[in-house]
Amino acid sequence: MERRIVLLNCEAGAFGSDASQFTRQLVDGFAANGCRAEIHLLDGRQVCAAAAYHATTTRRLVIGGGDGTIAAAAQAIGGRQCELAILPLGTRNHFARDLGLPTSLDEAIRLAVRGRARPVDLGRVNDAVFVNNVSIGSYALMVRQRDSWQHRTGLPKWLATIPASGQVLARLRFHRLRIATERPGDPVVTPLLFVGNNRYSLERAALGSRSALSDGQLAVYAVARRSRIALLWFGLRTLFGRADLARDFVLVEECSQLTVGSHASHVEAALDGEIRRLRYPLRFESMAGALQVVAP
Incomplete structure (x- = not known):
């Protein structure tokens, strides 16, 4: 056997x-x-x-x-x-x-x-690998607060997300970043930078899913600077597949590599939902076909 x-x-x-x-x-x-x-x-x-x-x-x-x-x-x-x-x-x-x-x-x-196994892509930021995405800003803070609520109260993850999200809105901050892909980029001010391993859908029927994991691309989304109420409204609209790419994001791009710089030396980022402390500049790349995974 x-x-x-x-x-x-x-x-x-x-x-x-x-x-x-x-x-x-x-x-x-x-x-x-x-x-x-x-x-x-x-x-x-x-x-x-x-x-x-x-x-x-x-x-x-x-x-x-x-x-x-x-x-x-x-x-x-x-x-x-x-x-x-x-x-x-x-x-x-x-x-x-x-x-x-x-x-x-x-x-x-x-x-x-x-x-049978087939090749799929991985993403990498500095020396860390991710299979889904990396988030900088409000989502990473929410994960930190959620984990704290779980540790203190024993709440399940989904329930601890509710008070954690409220705390994030109350302490909302914006990040001034320099984002360069295959060409130099302008400074971006955003509460949330999201880098996905291949493209994520923003459509209602397939929100947050990926139709492909082998295109060799990183999907980059930087949320536009807004008030707390406007960002809450953006979150609700996104849940219902109503996000407006032109209005809600200051950057939407696909690339195989990018670099993110900042005046700060480090940042807490959420890699596949796990908090990691990363050093700037953040160097992202798509590792095309790097993982042999058994899938239908």
């Missing part, structure tokens, strides 16, 4: 409280597909090192977790021959959703064992 290395982030949103029962379910699921699962339970900080270690000895590595977990694994195995199979166990699983992965655990296991 073929062996599969399975790295699980036991802090992932869908992991559950009974680790032994969940592990048994996985072992049985892989066995039903002709594989012996060698399961390693990790916390989020251990995923990157574990993926790097096992990628040298296996041709396909199974990772269970959310977007942050997948990004940590991609940091380790991007550009290598090792294939990545995903069990979507996070809260939102944006990357898995855009890949078209099944949400059923049994179906995800079947795909991880029997599916």
